[in-house]
Amino acid sequence: MTRRSVISLVSAALLATGPLAGTALADPPANTESADPGTVIGNEALPQSMWIDGAGSARKLTYWTRDSSDRPALSTGVVFTPAGTPPPGGWPVLSWEHGTVGVGDDCAPSVAGRSDRDMGFLATWMKQGYAIVATDYIGLGTPGIHAYLDGRAEAHAAIDMVRAAHAVDDALASKWVAIGQSQGGGAAVFTASLATRYAPELDYRGAVATGPASNIVDAATLIGPNTPAIPSSHITAYATYVFNGLKAARPDFDLDSYLTPLGKQAVADAQTLCFQPLADRLNGISLNQLVSRPLSEGDFVSVARTVMDVPLTGYDRPLFLGQGTNDTDVPAPLTAKLVADMTAAGTHPEVHVYPGKDHSGAMLASLADSVPFVARLFA
Template sequence: MPVRLPIRRGFASFLRRGTLAGALTLCTTLGLTAAPATAETLTSGQLSGVELLDAAWSFGEAATSLGLTYGTVDQRDAPARASAGLYLPPGLPPLGGWPLVVWAHGTIGIGNDCAPSHRPQSERNRSYFNQILDNGYAVLAPDYQGLGTGGNFSYYNTDVEAHSILDAVTAVRSLPIPLSAKWVLVGQSEGAHAVMSAASLYNRSGGAAPGLSGVIATGLRSNPAKSLREMFRRSSTGSDNQVGYAGYYLASLEDRHPGSVAPYLSEFGTRFVDKAATACLSDLVATAAGQRPAALVADPDRPTPTFETDLVDLVGYQEDGLPTDLMIGYGTADIDVPPTDTPTYATTLQSLNPGVRITLNEYAGKDHSGAFLASLPDALSFLNTHLH
């Protein structure tokens, strides 16, 4: 298990005197202690803890992997803790610090034990981020509030995702680690929604986390109310993961408005949504035994009486006033998040945001994960343009 290192003034001086890993080891040896801050006493973006992450949870090209704990807000706008991983590339930082990529992860679950920074990385993510790190970029990866710090994550909650990301950037700036002033957001699937949420909040956040200079979103669900309504129909097709996504959405909607979902679930749906609160995606999908989202509700044509309204309330973000350039990527063979509306959505965003450049990249024949990997050369080009 990793050793948790509380923050205190001595920590910074140790980091300045030697290598990062050596300094952390020295901190551990000396047994530095400090009174831990409670969630109620933490301010948003306040760093409260650092740990060395197990190499099994990291990327092969990361020279140093740290876990961070910091203050943010939860789905009820109450002070809360969140966690993140910070992965540094090998070698010495360039003048101005390592250019910073902020990674927003896709669906992994909403239970506390699903935090990506404390689980082995997927083969897909290792392939992608080993190349990002090998190109000299540091990677900051928020877990989203509720994952890894107790409680449950409010799935696809615009405010939770946005604050988790912006507060993580603020928190990492308080470490004496040389990182560039500019940073770029990269998100896949649910993470694509998260980076759009963070970009939407950015201009309204009162100057929090300055330096955002680009956004990359792949596998973006561009019209959740429409696509999810279709996903619940008896005739719907798609990946096996869709029943897991549906379970997490329903759990999040019920948490947000108690009584808005539970009375309309089937017997199977009641058990499944209850299990969704703790089970990570692959385990949750396995328990469905091939059943589709339609099996979760009594009336697949009307999952709940206020389904679309509640979804828009949960996932909606401001689409005009984007603060920086945006790259959207999608695979034509994506059956997890069908890209039917993606080209039209990119055109709409460009009309709403004439002051920034919105690029749409199609990856022919690629599925949900395949498009993410196929986007890497375009992403590296985007990062080079927007971080150097």
Template sequence: MRLARALLALLAFTAVVAVSPAHASTLGKGTLVRVEALTGNLKLAGSGPSWRVWYVSSAWNRQPTVISGTISLPLGRPPASGWPMISFGHGFGGVADSCAVSRTGGAPGERTLQEALIGAGYAVAVTDFQGIGTPGESPGVDGPSAAYAMIDIVRAARRLGPVSRSWLPVGYSLGGHAALWSGALAASYAPELAAKGTIALAPFTQWQLQVGSPLVRDPAGAASFVVPYSGRALPITHDFRPARWFTRKGLELIGLAGRLCVDEMVAAVAGLTNADILKDPVAASDEFVRLFAEEEAPLTGYTRPVQLIHGTADTLPAVFSEITTGQLAGAGLDATYTPVDGADHFTLLPAVAADVVTRAEAFFANP
């Protein structure tokens, strides 16, 4: 079986449609539906066989779905047990299919970290998450489905190449939130795999503090690019009616959220206030607090250590990671927080790439 996987890796086959996505409900989690070779600038520097893949996972409503992503193997001969695997949760880039990182190649800082991991001998898988790059809408912030996507791409990788059952969820920004959920659900959702721990880099946590912030509640405050995306996703997963909460301009932005990636949405909301897009920012904030309460980082389920890393100059306050770490430790978990002096949300990953490799080595060294 291991030899067969190795041969598949060497072949790097392209555009093989194995099964229609409509038949996903009949397939096991992690089943590959389609595989294409990655080429050009989509391929990580220093990587060996690399693919864009479509695989079966679980949607926000726990029904089978097909999700896309990428799988990259290092150069050279794999260890006898296969390449140890990093499942990387990327930062939020938008929900349109054109924003899928398997199509864009991902943000420069994320690639820097992924290439450092590839160079250190780790296979790297990056999911696009549900509804981004594949049919259907993205559920936005849904911790369990994001975790399932990160876990099932490890299963998919093991069907494709010589990949170990030992793996590590590493995530950045909103992907850091997904990594925390992955660490909490790994043992119950995929007991045949061996999650070695969790690393969350500048993760989105403390949702109630974020969406209940004065920055959201102040009618004169600058509108956030995140709010239109939330207005688009919440009706999918909750009984949420945007017309009750959003102005005409806000509803227009919700429509644009289905087509614009983050940089474009930032430009679209520039100069707008909360009152321009929300009918009653205070009441809307209260509703967001209620709906996002279930998205707080889990405090149970982890079987291995959890590490949070956050830049002190991040506009996503580092204190959120500090609070979350304290809550995890208070629940009896092996949780640590590392502040990175002077790093902001965009300079953090290049600053800590070498450190993350060292941390990964320590995680995988533990039996």
């Protein structure tokens, strides 16, 4: 394999990325096994400076969900409802699954805020008359390290955010759609594969995923001490989040056996530093300097597949996949492989390709197709 192809694959996978009274955070149940998914234990007003344009209210919730091993875990998220009077039956709901921000508590969108790109994107949906519920994911603002790219855990948090929102706002309709970008795009695909089974009482209609993270483990098999140096602090930063996510999802996994002393320090730094500060700190450090042996050795691949491999079956509602041809975060060949694998397994997503668009550009360009797609789902 050429140096160019190694860089391309590694780069691709590792960058894939109502008015209520405020309540204090309740004491968690002594027996967390009895903490039903979607149970709200905290409800507070979100500062108006963090509201999506067009919102009439915004509440930050802390709620119970389940990790990928089906153990109780806490997540936070925000319920945004449009200004004005809800339609008959209530506001239809979009569950937003965000892209990479980091794994530390200070990186949670409900704490740090959202990028201008995401705020503009979400405002488009808000102005269509949809309520938006936006999970932070487990570990972003709650105990523990966020299990980055742990698809089932992210999907559970997104679905249980819908449950939690219904628990505090009776102006919401039961019908809902999942939408995600990059890390959240992969999470939205996971969500689509299990939504009706995990929460049969909700009226799940379908999902939209743009630039969805996929094929992470396949790319990881190319990484080792002798991998050609990749001069991108962004790639190195994303790799440290992947390592942290795997360790958070599977605590018994011996991650340290794969890391150099520099790698161990970088992974530790990633637990608290959000993306850009982490990338700045890792400037000049290449991915191959983090690992002491190839990730293809030992049980890295077998363990990581149980956490990060996107399901190929289980989709019982429409699924929209959007991809830019000039995306360097999640290049088109990776999404093409995902689509081909899904098709071979009998799953047929609706695929939209955006010529000349990069990662963010495809997300925004997709609105021309995804807005009518979602409208049809709610019809």
